[in-house]
Amino acid sequence: MTDTPQKTSSGGLNKAHVAQFMARQGILVAFILFIIVFTMANPRFLAVDNILGVIRSSTIIGVMALGVTFVVISGNLDLSVGSMMSFSTIVVLDLHDKLGPLLAIPAMFGMTMCLGAFIGFLVGYLRLNSLIVTLGMLSAIHGLTLTYSGGKNMDIADKEGTWFDVFGQGVVFGLPVPILIFGLLALVLGLLLARTPFGRQVYAVGGNGTAATFSGIRRARVVFLCYLMSSFCVAFAGMLQASRSMGSQNTVGQGLELEVLAAVILGGASLMGGSGAIYKTVIGVLILGFIQNGLLLVGLEFYVQFVVTWVIIILAVWLDVAAKRGKLWSPIA
Amino acid sequence: MTEQKPVLRLEGIVKTFPGVRALDGVDFDVRPGEVHALMGENGAGKSTLMKVLAGMHQPNEGRILIDDKPVVMTNPIAAKENGVILIHQELSLAEEMTVAENVFLGELPRKRFGLVDWKTLDDRVGTILKQLNCDFGPRTRIGSLSIAKKQMCEIARALTHSAKVVVFDEPTASLTDSEKVVLFDIIKDLQKDGVGIIYISHRMEETFKITDRISVLRDGAYRGTLNTAETTEDEVTHLMIGRTLDTSNGTNVSNRGEVKLSVRNLSCGNLFHDISFDVHAGEIVGFYGLVGAGRTEIAETLFGLRRHSHGQIMLDGKEVTINSPVEAIANGISLVPESRKEQGLVLGMNCRDNMTLPQISDLTQGPFVSGGAEVDIYKDYQKRLEIKAPSWRSIVGNLSGGNQQKIVIGKWLSMKPKVLIVDEPTRGIDVGSKSEIHNLLRELAGQGYAIIVISSEMPEVLRVSDRIVAMYSGRIMRTFSAAEVTEDSLIHAISGLGGTDAAA
Numbered sequence: 111m112t113d114t115p116q117k118t119s120s121g122g123l124n125k126a127h128v129a130q131f132m133a134r135q136g137i138l139v140a141f142i143l144f145i146i147v148f149t150m151a152n153p154r155f156l157a158v159d160n161i162l163g164v165i166r167s168s169t170i171i172g173v174m175a176l177g178v179t180f181v182v183i184s185g186n187l188d189l190s191v192g193s194m195m196s197f198s199t200i201v202v203l204d205l206h207d208k209l210g211p212l213l214a215i216p217a218m219f220g221m222t223m224c225l226g227a228f229i230g231f232l233v234g235y236l237r238l239n240s241l242i243v244t245l246g247m248l249s250a251i252h253g254l255t256l257t258y259s260g261g262k263n264m265d266i267a268d269k270e271g272t273w274f275d276v277f278g279q280g281v282v283f284g285l286p287v288p289i290l291i292f293g294l295l296a297l298v299l300g301l302l303l304a305r306t307p308f309g310r311q312v313y314a315v316g317g318n319g320t321a322a323t324f325s326g327i328r329r330a331r332v333v334f335l336c337y338l339m340s341s342f343c344v345a346f347a348g349m350l351q352a353s354r355s356m357g358s359q360n361t362v363g364q365g366l367e368l369e370v371l372a373a374v375i376l377g378g379a380s381l382m383g384g385s386g387a388i389y390k391t392v393i394g395v396l397i398l399g400f401i402q403n404g405l406l407l408v409g410l411e412f413y414v415q416f417v418v419t420w421v422i423i424i425l426a427v428w429l430d431v432a433a434k435r436g437k438l439w440s441p442i443a
Numbered sequence: 444m445t446e447q448k449p450v451l452r453l454e455g456i457v458k459t460f461p462g463v464r465a466l467d468g469v470d471f472d473v474r475p476g477e478v479h480a481l482m483g484e485n486g487a488g489k490s491t492l493m494k495v496l497a498g499m500h501q502p503n504e505g506r507i508l509i510d511d512k513p514v515v516m517t518n519p520i521a522a523k524e525n526g527v528i529l530i531h532q533e534l535s536l537a538e539e540m541t542v543a544e545n546v547f548l549g550e551l552p553r554k555r556f557g558l559v560d561w562k563t564l565d566d567r568v569g570t571i572l573k574q575l576n577c578d579f580g581p582r583t584r585i586g587s588l589s590i591a592k593k594q595m596c597e598i599a600r601a602l603t604h605s606a607k608v609v610v611f612d613e614p615t616a617s618l619t620d621s622e623k624v625v626l627f628d629i630i631k632d633l634q635k636d637g638v639g640i641i642y643i644s645h646r647m648e649e650t651f652k653i654t655d656r657i658s659v660l661r662d663g664a665y666r667g668t669l670n671t672a673e674t675t676e677d678e679v680t681h682l683m684i685g686r687t688l689d690t691s692n693g694t695n696v697s698n699r700g701e702v703k704l705s706v707r708n709l710s711c712g713n714l715f716h717d718i719s720f721d722v723h724a725g726e727i728v729g730f731y732g733l734v735g736a737g738r739t740e741i742a743e744t745l746f747g748l749r750r751h752s753h754g755q756i757m758l759d760g761k762e763v764t765i766n767s768p769v770e771a772i773a774n775g776i777s778l779v780p781e782s783r784k785e786q787g788l789v790l791g792m793n794c795r796d797n798m799t800l801p802q803i804s805d806l807t808q809g810p811f812v813s814g815g816a817e818v819d820i821y822k823d824y825q826k827r828l829e830i831k832a833p834s835w836r837s838i839v840g841n842l843s844g845g846n847q848q849k850i851v852i853g854k855w856l857s858m859k860p861k862v863l864i865v866d867e868p869t870r871g872i873d874v875g876s877k878s879e880i881h882n883l884l885r886e887l888a889g890q891g892y893a894i895i896v897i898s899s900e901m902p903e904v905l906r907v908s909d910r911i912v913a914m915y916s917g918r919i920m921r922t923f924s925a926a927e928v929t930e931d932s933l934i935h936a937i938s939g940l941g942g943t944d945a946a947a
Contacts, residue, residue, distance in 0.1 A: 305811040307804040314800055317789035323748075324786045325800040325854070326772040384791050 140425075141397050148404035155407050162286065168399035169288040170195075170347045171366060172392065175373040176299050177343030179391045180336040182374050183303070185316035185383025186233055186240035188340050190225075190247035191347075191370055195363030197255045198222040198348025203264035203358055211274040219345040225251060226341020227334070234333035248367065255360050265357035278354025288350050295346065299339075300388035312336060316383025372423050373398050378430060397422075447474045448511065450639040451496075451527070451608045456505035458491055465491045467664045468505070473608055473639035478630060480642045480650045480671070483660035483683055484873035489643055492660070493610055497529045498522040509607065526607030530597045530614060536585045543568040543581035546600045571599045575629060591622040598629060609633060610641040615649060616871060619734045627653055645873055647676045648902070659683050684875040699909070700724035702760070703893035704776075704862045706745070709754035714740040715917040718754070722862060727884060727894040729908030731901065732937045737917040738897045739781055742864045746778040747771040758861060772801055775861035779851050779868065781897075783844070787851040790840035794832050795821040797839050798854045824853035828883060845876025852883070863887070864895045869903060881907050901930060913937045 149155045174191045181188040198218050205214035229247055233240045266272065280287035303309040314322040315332045323329050351362060377394030379386025401422060402415045432438045449472035458466040466488050473479045483489050494500045496507065498516030506513050509525050516522045522529075536545045543564050544551070552560040552567070568581035577595050585593060594614060601609050611630070615623050630653060633640060644650050650657065651671060658668040659682040666682045702721045709718040715737035722728050730738045743749045745756060747765040755762050758774055765771045771778070780786035788797050799806060799817045806816045821835045828849045832842055839850060848868070855863060868884065869877040884907050888894055898904045904911055911923045913936035920936040 301811070307807060307812055310796065310800070310803050310812060313792065313796075314789050317791045318785070320786050321789050322800075323768060324746075324778065324780050326768040327800070328767075328769060384789065 138393075141400070144401065144404065148408060152407040155404060160403070160407075162289070164399045164403045165289050165292075165396065166286045167403075168395050169292040170350050171369050171373060171398070172292050172395040173295060173343050173347045173350065174340075174366065174370045175377075175391050175395050176295055176388060177340035178370050178374050179377075179379060179386055179388055180299075180303065180312060180339045181240075182371075182379045182381065183316045183383060183386045184312050184333050184336045185319065186333060186336070187371070187381070188229075188244050188337065189241070189367045189371070190229060190244040190251060191340065191344050192363040192366035192368075193248045193251040193255070194222060194225055194341060194344045195348050195351065195366060196358075196360055197225070197251050197258070197363075198345050199352045199358045199362050200255050200259050200264050200360050202349055202352045203266060203356075204259070206272070206274055206352075207267050211272060215349060218348065219342070222345040222348065223338060223341045226338045226344070229341070230334035230337030233337060234330040237330075252361075252364075259360045261360070263357065263359045269356045275353050275356060278350050278352070278356075288354070291346065291350065295343070296388055296392050299343075303388050308332070308335070313384055316385075318384070369398065369419070372419055375423055376426050378426075380430075447476075449473055450475045450510060452508040452511075453492070453496065454506050454508065456492065456495055456507075457503045458495055458500055459503055465663050466495070466502070467662075469660065469663075469665045471658055471665070473641055475607075475637040475639050476634050477656065478634060478640045478642050478654040480644065480654040480657040481660065482644070482650065482657055482679060484875050487660040487683070487873075488663040489660055490612070491663075493529060493612060493641070493643070496522065496527060496610065523604060526605060527610070528601040528604060528606045528608070529610045529612065530594075530601055531612055536593055536596060538584075538586040540585060541581065542572070542579065542583045542585060542588075542596050542599075545585055545596055546571065546581075546603060548600075567603070568599065571602050574602070574632075575599060576625060591618045594618065594626070598626075606633075606638055608639045608641065610643070612643045613645070613871070614642075615644065615646065623649070645871070645877075646900075647679065647874070650679075651676065661685060680874055683873075699726040700891060703758065704745075704895075705755075705757040705760070706741075707755045707757070709741070709744065709751050709756065711740060711744055711749060711751045713917065714749075715914075718919055720912055720919065720922065722893045722895060724893050725888055725891045726909040727888045727896055727907050729904040729911040730895065730897040730914060731899075731904045731911055731933060732914035734899060735916075736914040736937065738914055739866055742778055742866050742895070742897055745771065745776055745862075745864060772858065775859075777855035777858050777860035777863050779848075779855055779863070779865040781866040781870070783847055783851055783870075787854075788839050788847060790838070792839060793836050794825075794830070794839055794842075794850055795835035797850055798824060798857060801854065801858055820857050821853075824857055828853050828856075829879070843876070844872045845879070848872055848876070848880060849883075852880070856887070860892070862893045862895065864897070866897045867899065868896060868907075869898075869900075877903075901933065904933075905930075 145155070154160055174195065178188050178191060198221075201221055202214050202218040205217050208214070209217065225247070229243060232238045232243045266274065269275070277287055277291065282290060303312065311322065311327050311332050314325065314327055315329050319329055322332075348363075352358060373394040374386065374391050375381065375394070376397055377386065377390035377392070379390065398419065401418065405415050405418060406412060452472040454470055456466050456469045456471075457464070469488070469492055471479075471481070471492070481489050481492070491500065495502050496516065498518045498521050501517075507516060508514070509527075514521075514525050516525065516527070519529075537548065540548075546568050547564060552563045554560040565581045572579070572581065572595075575595055575598060577592070577599075579588065579592060585596065588596070614626060618626060627649075630640060630642075642650065642654055654671050656668055657671055657674065657679055659666040659679060661683060669679065669682075700723055703724050704722040706721075707719050710716045718741060720728065730741070732738050740749060744751050745765065747767045747770050750766065756765060757763065758776075763774050765774060765776070768778075784790060789800070795817050798821050803812060806813050806820075808816075818835055824830070825832070825835075830846050830849045830853065832846060839847060842850070852865070852868075865884065868880050872880065881903070884894060884896065888909070896904070896907055905928065909925050911925070911928055911933065913920045913923065913933055915937050923933065923936075
């Protein structure tokens, strides 16, 4: 069985493995260097309470990034999560005072997931371009939120008399509840994506949709479910946000779709679809969170982070592409 | 056999990639006005050699001489300036632009202020198209042309340069017979003008028809050059694979069982009409016809990718409704599709995941996929089909065409289908793997599978089929048994010339 081509190809594979490994490690190495530099600039950077603080403040972006990971691997985009999160935050705050938290939460999940189902229908079954659909929904849902709230901000009237703050502010066994929720969701969704038939079908649809159809996979349904998953995560994020602040502006999620996408890309998911993983997205979320925190700690204004974030993402994407072709530049333009 | 000075000579070309010695001291030359075939199995180094020639790869050792002068091809533009033109296997045309714009892409004639000189452009392209006997004009949009016509545009592009050497890489892969004739005429014209032609093809028949010499590569090394007139297919094959192939015909012993699939009066719009046939267990029914005769469309209908307007499909004597691939699979129909890369495989996935994709929902333990069950299935079919892959984790996109095709076949065999449809089983696959796949199909028939093979290659249909259905323009013209079929009668039937006895 062992003939020459096999020998050569396994040799080639080893090299390719090393190159791929380096590319992935490249981001990690840069991240570690970054941590060292910032720790020297401000020792507080690595203090436990700062680390927990960073993770905690990353959870809302993180929870949404988990859902968007499904969408991106299936070969689509979701730019509507930011404005959808504003919607779910406002809705749950409003219903909290009308129905009580026990009913408000499932009602908000239902309403948010209706939006996800609608997007899933448009992109999955009608095969409309996901960039256009979700960009449109970004604006449409924003309008919906303003209509719902009558343009006003929402507040929970009796902040002391409710247990609703537990999701955003509670602490269990010394760990903040939002971190626990994020970790638990990441675990469950990670297993769903990596270990179940549905997860495999998501990769197949994103990797080659036609071949997936030819393999008897219901492509439209898989895409539909990915958007439903995304909206489910957004509903969680909205609940965390509302519970943390117990009141909110109706634009609270504005611009977050880009940070979410940034975290997913930093984790190494390809926008072409077919690759990525939940654990990678979690790493992407943490890298993003620590970088933004580090910039604040060394005394830079918070708006610097918008620039730095995108410089880092472009670097990450470049490294990824460079590793795939084995060169930093393309020899042929 | 005049010993002319070669227009192009490659000497001792060595090209290594990390871990692979892709070219190991290859010599090759082309004389003006000759057609020189470059043959070898997939992975033998043909493409790498051509990429070195076209400046896409730099050789580690060796040199390239044009008209006896050493040249360095630093990039594809340098190659073009030296008169070396590559006509790619995968067409590289801008779909939304016109023929003229594509032909002169990057070097459109200019007027003052850098504006495009449309009149000159149309005139020049028009002349070239006329030369090529094309029936479309310079203002036609590329996207509206057939693949064959697009290929003509690629050739037209080559003709705008004063080419010394033109490389054709698998030019006939997607051409119909009549289009091939046009292509061969063009090659003859180029020969007359003293252009040296390098012709890469897997197809023996046409290689013997149009080339003067044949050079063979195996495992990146040069194995020799033969004069086409003085050699045989067996000799070339032997050089290519280092052994002799069993390609005997007519060994198809039919041990057919009961009828598995019956199709009655099946019609679909203007794609095919009134199609009726049976497939028995243990036999291979070959569908032969020109591109566009409706063969693939019938397969897609049986697999639920298209809806038929009339007719019935019966499996094991019971009528079934098939409106989606999911239903087809549930009814025991499997389709190995025409295009392995676009329809058959998720190239970025590993071997195991590709093979188990259609049945992944059934391979579960609790909510999770059972990795062990998956590996068992993969290993089973890897052994049975002799798939050469380093491990089940290997990415399918890195395998050779033949092994990729075996993965697709394994994927559908593992579904234990009642009826296996194989559309173009060996397209773009080297001779060695081709013959393996033919033997495999016969073996499967021997095991009692009911198989439909669709192919555009007559030798293939003749080799594997127990019965051959000849199609023309969406209709079945005639059904032959393996014993009675002749090449002439088959060609006659698929050309739509009616009758069966009129001599060719």
